[in-house]
Amino acid sequence: MPTPARIHVAHALHEVFGEGGRVPDIWDRDLGEDAHLAQALLGLCLRRWGRLQAWVKPKLKDPDRGVPLGTRVVLAMGLTQLAWLPGVSDHAAVNESVDLAANRDLGFLPHKGLVNALLRRAAKDRAALAAELDALPAALDRSPAAERALLAALTPHHAKAELEALWTRLQQPPRPDFRLLRGEAPEGLLAEAGIPGCLCLQEGASFPRSWLESSGGIVQDRSSQALLAYAWDRPVTRILDACAAPGGKTTTLALRHAGAAITALEVQPKRAARLRQTLEQRGVEARVIQADAAEWLEGNEATFDLILLDAPCSGSGTLQKHPEWPWLKHDDLPRLAGLQRRLLTAATNRLAPGGLLIYAVCSWLPEECVSHREWLEHARRDLRPAEVWPAAMGSAQDAAGGVTAFFRPHPLRWTGEGFQGFAVRRD
Ligand SMILES: C[S@@+](CC[C@H](N)C(=O)[O-])C[C@H]1O[C@@H](n2cnc3c(N)ncnc32)[C@H](O)[C@@H]1O
Structure with missing residues (x-):
């Protein structure tokens, strides 16, 4: 047996x-x-x-x-x-x-x-x-889908020749990163330079299970943390997290903007229920609403100073954590790209004057981010790129004056998950 x-x-x-x-x-x-x-x-x-x-x-x-x-x-x-x-x-x-x-x-x-x-x-x-x-x-x-994801990751950095090196990197089992929520970091976790609150596991240290259970911190990939380390000094009192479960980024937003009123939307009932529970356990105050974000935003007059749209996506940037990704069906991309566009349209319509919107996906594919950004540039004259990340978080062509409005770190010089994102502000 x-x-x-x-x-x-x-x-x-x-x-x-x-x-x-x-x-x-x-x-x-x-x-x-x-x-x-x-x-x-x-x-x-x-x-x-x-x-x-x-x-x-x-x-x-x-x-x-x-x-x-x-x-x-x-x-x-x-x-x-x-x-x-x-x-x-x-x-x-x-x-x-x-x-x-x-x-x-x-x-x-x-x-x-x-x-x-x-x-x-x-x-x-x-x-x-x-x-x-x-x-x-x-x-x-590598399946054709994996090959395509790798090329998409390397293309903006003019580094297509490094495909084998990227594949080799992604074959290593990932090491978890952590986000400090309160108190001191436990032994074995070291602070990551340049990303406030981000901790990595020291070589040979044991997994900090009891610290996580006591809500001292959470597991959160360093790409997610770097994305939320945007520089923004305008007042933020109303935040929308449009696709919120399981709540990692809602938690980080609450830490960054203490006292702001957070609305967290999630379409799936079970995930919304778990999100509510998780936020409560962590002591994060947020209004959790189970709803399709596009529908809810279309039927609502509320506006927000800060909107995070961490959209559902193919997950092509999570190849390292999900080695099955190359072999999945991948027939869902057009539907996902359509949904992302719908969510983005609804979210931008609820951005308050002077507000900031961050769109992100854990995917390298251009149709899940670059094409939405290009579309927005033409369709929405009231929005402008917001250079909220250090230049190292973008490609060389995105950076101007040491900062970038396009989050797409070089996949070989950055070891977090494959994330793409962009930031826009409303005049
Ligand atoms: C990438 S995950 C968000 C991860 C989350 N921001 C975090 O950091 O923990 C996307 C979430 O959006 C939810 N979702 C998908 N379609 C949605 C929609 N139309 N409206 C609201 N939420 C949606 C999914 O169920 C999923 O929980």
């Missing part, structure tokens, strides 16, 4: 490669100690899927015949354990994979013998297996 960790990994791989679905953030929550093995195994299978499949193919009797997903999943898992997880014994890597192959939902019983034979042979020289897999081209692990 395979261990629960391996069964969870096999389910997650079926979800991604069978359904084009995402791996939920909490997929491994009931695995306890075994979560470490499961995370490493799933991460490696997703990150090296192309090479693993390419290694198997020539070893099949009829390489051009389609291989059932169950066989591909089980072989990828077995080979990954043998090649890159030295703590797993030969016996566990081979036998548990053979057991999985016999599982009606996760494997493919007629290929149990094939799985056994291939893995047993590979187990005879694990170092050679790792070397063979590592020598295959890294490009095999």
Whole structure:
């Protein structure tokens, strides 16, 4: 009987490669100690899927015949354990994979013998297996969607030639960053220069679980924190966070503009309920409204001095955290771009004179940010770019006088998530 960790990994791989679905953030929550093995195994299978499949193919009797997903999943898992997880014994890597192959939902019983034979042979020289897999081209692990996201990230910086280097960087499991909410930072967390409140985990330090549970701080990517470290000295008394759950940025806005009245909108009922609860726990005062932001704004006369539109997006900038991203369906982009435009139109209409609007997406794709910015430039003469970030947060062509109104840090000189954003002010 395979261990629960391996069964969870096999389910997650079926979800991604069978359904084009995402791996939920909490997929491994009931695995306890075994979560470490499961995370490493799933991460490696997703990150090296192309090479693993390419290694198997020539070893099949009829390489051009389609291989059932169950066989591909089980072989990828077995080979990954043998090649890159030295703590797993030969016996566990081979036998548990053979057991999985016999599982009606996760494997493919007629290929149990094939799985056994291939893995047993590979187990005879694990170092050679790792070397063979590592020598295959890294490009095999990239889908066309991933290739496009990488090019989009590098294009504004005239750095397309650095695609391999960027891909290599994104294959490293991400390190979490934190935002201090109150009190002192616990031992093991170091302040990030230039981003107030941003903390990073010192090499070898343990994860600050109890500090997070006591609401001393939150996990928040450094790109999100740098985005909200905008320079703005006009009075801010009414804030709108138009797409607010899970509330990380609402929290940061409340810290930055103490005393301002915050309205936080969220369309999904469950996420809105959780947002309300989270903000309460953190002691953040905000009016949480469950509504479609565009509809709510269109039916409302309220105006705001500061609007954050952290829009729903493809998530192409989160490749490092979500190694399944390259393999998702990606058929949703036109709908998302339309929704972003609708939200942006509604939000800009509610920006008070003298106010600031920040639009952001965790995506590198131009249709989710650059094209909205260009459209706004032509469509809205009452709005002007607001240079609220240091030049290093933009590309060379965006920066004027050491500042920029376009947030798109160089993906190789900046190690946060891939974020794009822009800031406009209303005259
Ligand atoms: C990128 S996330 C926001 C993350 C959040 N700002 C934070 O930092 O924690 C986008 C959120 O917008 C919500 N959303 C999607 N469409 C929306 C709409 N039409 N109106 C309001 N919220 C929407 C999603 O459910 C999701 O929670």
